[in-house]
Amino acid sequence: MLEVIDDYAILFLDRHGNIENWNKEAEKIKGYTAEEIIGHNISVFYNEESKRNRLPELLIEEARLKGRAQHEGWRIRKGGELFWGFITISAIYDDNHQVVGFSKFVRDLTAKRQLEKTTEEYARELEIKNKELEQFVYIASHDLQEPLLTVKNFVELFKDEYQEVFDDNARLYLQFIDRSTERMRNLIKGLLDYARLGGHQAKTLVDCNQLMESLENDLFGSINAAGAEIHYKDLPIVYGFETALRQLFQNLLSNSLKFKRPGVTPQIYISVVGNDNFWHFEFKDNGIGIEERYKEKVFVMFQRLHSATDYEGYGIGLSHCKKIVELHGGVISVESVLNEGSTFSFTLRV
Amino acid sequence: MKKYKDLDCVLLVDDDISTNFIHRRIVENAKIDVNVKEITSAKEALDYLTYSGKYEGQEDVPKAGIVFLDINMPGMNGWDFIAEYKKLDEKHKARIVVVMLTTSLNPDDEQHAAMVEEIATYLHKPLRIEAFAEIASKYFEEIKEEES
Numbered sequence: 001m002l003e004v005i006d007d008y009a010i011l012f013l014d015r016h017g018n019i020e021n022w023n024k025e026a027e028k029i030k031g032y033t034a035e036e037i038i039g040h041n042i043s044v045f046y047n048e049e050s051k052r053n054r055l056p057e058l059l060i061e062e063a064r065l066k067g068r069a070q071h072e073g074w075r076i077r078k079g080g081e082l083f084w085g086f087i088t089i090s091a092i093y094d095d096n097h098q099v100v101g102f103s104k105f106v107r108d109l110t111a112k113r114q115l116e117k118t119t120e121e122y123a124r125e126l127e128i129k130n131k132e133l134e135q136f137v138y139i140a141s142h143d144l145q146e147p148l149l150t151v152k153n154f155v156e157l158f159k160d161e162y163q164e165v166f167d168d169n170a171r172l173y174l175q176f177i178d179r180s181t182e183r184m185r186n187l188i189k190g191l192l193d194y195a196r197l198g199g200h201q202a203k204t205l206v207d208c209n210q211l212m213e214s215l216e217n218d219l220f221g222s223i224n225a226a227g228a229e230i231h232y233k234d235l236p237i238v239y240g241f242e243t244a245l246r247q248l249f250q251n252l253l254s255n256s257l258k259f260k261r262p263g264v265t266p267q268i269y270i271s272v273v274g275n276d277n278f279w280h281f282e283f284k285d286n287g288i289g290i291e292e293r294y295k296e297k298v299f300v301m302f303q304r305l306h307s308a309t310d311y312e313g314y315g316i317g318l319s320h321c322k323k324i325v326e327l328h329g330g331v332i333s334v335e336s337v338l339n340e341g342s343t344f345s346f347t348l349r350v
Numbered sequence: 351m352k353k354y355k356d357l358d359c360v361l362l363v364d365d366d367i368s369t370n371f372i373h374r375r376i377v378e379n380a381k382i383d384v385n386v387k388e389i390t391s392a393k394e395a396l397d398y399l400t401y402s403g404k405y406e407g408q409e410d411v412p413k414a415g416i417v418f419l420d421i422n423m424p425g426m427n428g429w430d431f432i433a434e435y436k437k438l439d440e441k442h443k444a445r446i447v448v449v450m451l452t453t454s455l456n457p458d459d460e461q462h463a464a465m466v467e468e469i470a471t472y473l474h475k476p477l478r479i480e481a482f483a484e485i486a487s488k489y490f491e492e493i494k495e496e497e498s
Contacts, residue, residue: 176367176368176371179368180368294425303424304424304425305424305425306424306425307365307390307391307423307424307425308365308424309367309390315424
């Protein structure tokens with residue numbers, strides 16, 4: 001019967017760990033034929049270091065005392081090749097409860113081990129790369145701020161001290177410089193904020209009803225100006241980064257107000273359904289909508305669909321939304337019909 | 351002032367008004383007799399070339415000879431413009447030279463541009479007087495006026 005059990009090398013050992021019986025799978029895993037190995041001690045499967053540490057003896061000793069010993073580690077095949085073995089040694093007793101020998105089960109987990117190792121290494125590399133990237137954005141944007149500030153300061157000085165000598169043309173040039181530096185300042189700030197999102201914060205329970213109420217308060221001016229009606233009820237309490245979630249809600253809300261259709265009262269509906277794993281949120285509006293082909297592009301940093309003269313902005317809000325949702329283990333997407341409205345859907349892990 | 355055959359107008363397509371402003375100055379300083387039209391979106395540029403949208407029925411607008419095209423624009427970008435431009439009727443594209451102008455440091459963009467037949471050349475911003483003069487003389491025939 002021992003001959004037909006696959007995957008497991010099954011050995012019987014005497015009281016000292018010498019091999020008495022050997023199955024086919026053992027031959028496959030360890031490379032020795034029964035004739036070659038019977039009578040040898042199990043220490044032949046161990047490398048020098050393990051032998052020095054008396055690992056084979058210690059395992060036999062443990063099995064003798066406790067009835068069973070388990071170990072996972074590198075073992076040596078015939079010819080010196082290594083394999084990752086998972087072994088279980090169990091004591092065999094006679095009628096007087098004396099240990100007369102041991103059974104030893106060995107599984108070759110080399111493939112599994114290598115997969116684990118590759119995954120581990122990949123995860124570690126990814127983590128390092130992410131850290132580097134974060135640092136890069138952080139440092140780059142800090143260093144970009146400085147010369148920009150200098151430009152801004154000197155433009156101010158020009159305006160103050162040379163007011164009279166400037167003609168209309170010169171004033172126009174200054175205006176271009178002014179607007180560009182202001183734009184650059186905002187782009188860098190957006191980049192910096194992006195890198196900072198969710199960092200150094202603890203998750204808390206966030207009541208989305210309260211969140212919406214306070215947002216409606218903060219955005220009262222623009223909600224009123226747009227004449228918008230916002231509908232929601234019984235929003236959940238979610239576990240997450242409060243400041244980031246607030247920003248997510250605020251960006252979606254502000255977008256619906258900003259991209260309203262002229263002459264149409266903005267109607268914004270917020271709804272949520274939950275299951276065991278996720279809350280599914282929907283922010284639905286009746287605004288200008290988004291062309292199908294730009295559905296992905298809107299979430300990319302600095303990507304805009306409209307010229308600055310039509311709608312002001314920097315192409316930052318939705319890229320932040322995407323990162324915030326992803327920080328909460330969710331995904332965000334948009335469905336839209338041009339000139340009818342957009343529905344932004346996102347999930348947050350429960 | 352030099353004058354080139356079929357080069358009636360230079361179309362500047364860039365969403366950034368100040369960039370268009372600078373480029374207008376450069377074209378004007380090149381001592382070439384040509385109109386300059388600034389446009390801030392790729393969509394409007396297509397409309398201009400095909401006399402549609404706000405240019406409907408305005409076949410008398412100067413016909414573009416050179417289009418300086420920005421890559422990174424909101425909504426329809428420079429590449430999207432090229433994709434639409436390819437589909438245009440030959441009569442709208444005739445004798446038009448498209449030049450990609452960009453601040454992009456991405457080498458992929460330059461490679462991409464080299465592979466697109468419709469793009470005559472690829473330049474980094476800002477446009478220079480010499481570069482503009484070179485393009486004009488390379489792609490257009492100078493009209494020599496009789497000394498008077």
